Amino acid sequence: MTGTLPAGPTVVDDGIGEDLSADLAAASLVLARRFAAGATLWCVAPSWEPHAQHVAVEFVHPVIVGTKALPAVALTGPDPVAEVRVSVRPGDVVLAVAGAQDAAVAAVMRRAPAWGVTTLWIGSGARPEPGSSDHVLWLDDPDPRLPATGGFVLLYHLLWELTHVCFEHPGLLAEPAQECSDEVCITCSDEGRLGEVVAPGAGGMARVRTAEGIEAVATTLVEPVTAGELLVVHAGMAISRIDEEGQA
Known part of the structure; x- marks a missing residue:
């Protein structure tokens, strides 16, 4: 079942x-x-x-x-x-x-x-x-x-x-399997993820919390960033901010 x-x-x-x-x-x-x-x-x-x-x-x-x-x-x-x-x-x-x-x-x-x-x-x-x-x-x-x-x-x-x-x-109770028939899924690989800034750092980098854990993310495109701010992260880089209304 x-x-x-x-x-x-x-x-x-x-x-x-x-x-x-x-x-x-x-x-x-x-x-x-x-x-x-x-x-x-x-x-x-x-x-x-x-x-x-x-x-x-x-x-x-x-x-x-x-x-x-x-x-x-x-x-x-x-x-x-x-x-x-x-x-x-x-x-x-x-x-x-x-x-x-x-x-x-x-x-x-x-x-x-x-x-x-x-x-x-x-x-x-x-x-x-x-x-x-x-x-x-x-x-x-x-x-x-x-x-x-x-x-x-x-x-x-x-x-x-x-x-x-x-x-x-x-x-x-088993989660349905997520299938991807391509060796590299173009849709998945191009998907932005939501991240929350844990701590801004030096050199255009910040520690950011995502669903995968704490990551080092380049923030050059959106600086300056502050702790608690929401970012859209793609390929290790923050590409936009999310405001308090949930808008990029």
Whole structure:
């Protein structure tokens, strides 16, 4: 069995329709695969910290006999970007519970590719920009009271349950093979990667964090650079900056 989530609970009520059900299934499958590969789930909710703590507890302390205790941590300090930056490892998952207007969460999501992590954003009302997160689980109801009514809790309870449904089918947990038929893949070799400056250096070089780790990158084309700045890296050289709006 590969690639398809088995039948699970039918999700029809509380504003969770067919599209959101599909988003939940896809996010759960990816989350199960990351956990199977050794990932930790890092949870942030700057405006609603109890949600971050609740998500972490759901995964660490399962209530159903026989289900796995999965590594999850709530980060609840004043600077989500700094806390996530020092906590995550490549392959981990960051889950945020926040509105689309939350600048700190948007900054975390924007940096995630440089840290090599998968992102999942739960929220309501106006949606984040397309591509802001790998997975978006969203309730379109604009009611500002929604975060306190249980809608978010339902979403991450279902996420937890469906993740464990995947664990019941080990054939689902292997990552699909990435195939490239050419000896040198032109598309892959020409792809820019996101990097975050760790420390600027002398001679037009800087230490930059990418999904592959810390790299020495030539910054001649974009100098001066500062720690925390996002760059597009190609062939060992920074070719452009990414601003706080995610634009090159």
